[in-house]
Amino acid sequence: TQLLEQSPQFLSIQEGENLTVYCNSSSVFSSLQWYRQEPGEGPVLLVTVVTGGEVKKLKRLTFQFGDARKDSSLHITAAQTGDTGLYLCAGDDKIIFGKGTRLHILP
Amino acid sequence: KAGVTQTPRYLIKTRGQQVTLSCSPISGHRSVSWYQQTPGQGLQFLFEYFSETQRNKGNFPGRFSGRQFSNSRSEMNVSTLELGDSALYLCASSRQIDPNTEAFFGQGTRLTVV
Numbered sequence: 001t002q003l004l005e006q007s008p009q010f011l012s013i014q015e016g017e018n019l020t021v022y023c024n025s026s027s028v029f030s031s032l033q034w035y036r037q038e039p040g041e042g043p044v045l046l047v048t049v050v051t052g053g054e055v056k057k058l059k060r061l062t063f064q065f066g067d068a069r070k071d072s073s074l075h076i077t078a079a080q081t082g083d084t085g086l087y088l089c090a091g092d093d094k095i096i097f098g099k100g101t102r103l104h105i106l107p
Numbered sequence: 108k109a110g111v112t113q114t115p116r117y118l119i120k121t122r123g124q125q126v127t128l129s130c131s132p133i134s135g136h137r138s139v140s141w142y143q144q145t146p147g148q149g150l151q152f153l154f155e156y157f158s159e160t161q162r163n164k165g166n167f168p169g170r171f172s173g174r175q176f177s178n179s180r181s182e183m184n185v186s187t188l189e190l191g192d193s194a195l196y197l198c199a200s201s202r203q204i205d206p207n208t209e210a211f212f213g214q215g216t217r218l219t220v221v
Contacts, residue, residue: 030204040214041112042197043150050207088150093206094140094199095163099149 023089111213132200
């Protein structure tokens with residue numbers, strides 16, 4: 001059974017700090033997606049990574065797909081309060097989801 | 108354009124009852140997927156429909172069922188409700204079944220079983 005493990009489970013940091021959250025698996029995925037979910041809303045797609053070693057940037061967010069396509073990371077530079085939310089990774093046709101990292105940025 | 112619409116937003120049911128949830132996808136989207144989200148288990152895949160056919164099914168008991176209509180609208184049904192079925196039920200639509208196609212989620216239906 002394919003699983004996606006996300007770490008840390010919770011993260012609370014001050015505005016302006018940098019952070020990295022991880023999505024790991026023992027299985028190979030053809031692609032991984034990252035979503036952000038805010039309270040009372042459904043998840044919103046941030047990025048899809050499809051090539052091993054790929055790095056994608058979305059403003060202050062940098063996403064990396066591992067060379068072996070088993071893991072991914074999300075790095076946020078100079079976090080802002082608007083980055084607060086639940087970050088989810090998903091693979092394999094959006095059938096497998098990690099349990100998420102709940103991020104809280106303190107003003 | 109209008110997003111994915113789920114109705115109702117909130118629902119309270121009693122154990123043993125059944126419930127039907129509705130999802131209207133974005134116009135032109137033919138794929139609809141359903142998920143159950145709980146604090147303990149996270150987001151778990153229920154099933155996916157494309158052009159009225161179930162393409163994939165997650166590891167849920169047969170009490171959970173779904174269908175898709177010719178206009179791509181989808182419903183899911185849970186029979187003989189249990190307390191553990193309390194969750195946020197999300198549906199997502201996408202234009203096609205390509206894994207890299209963006210999925211758009213609705214706001215969900217919050218089901219509470221008492």
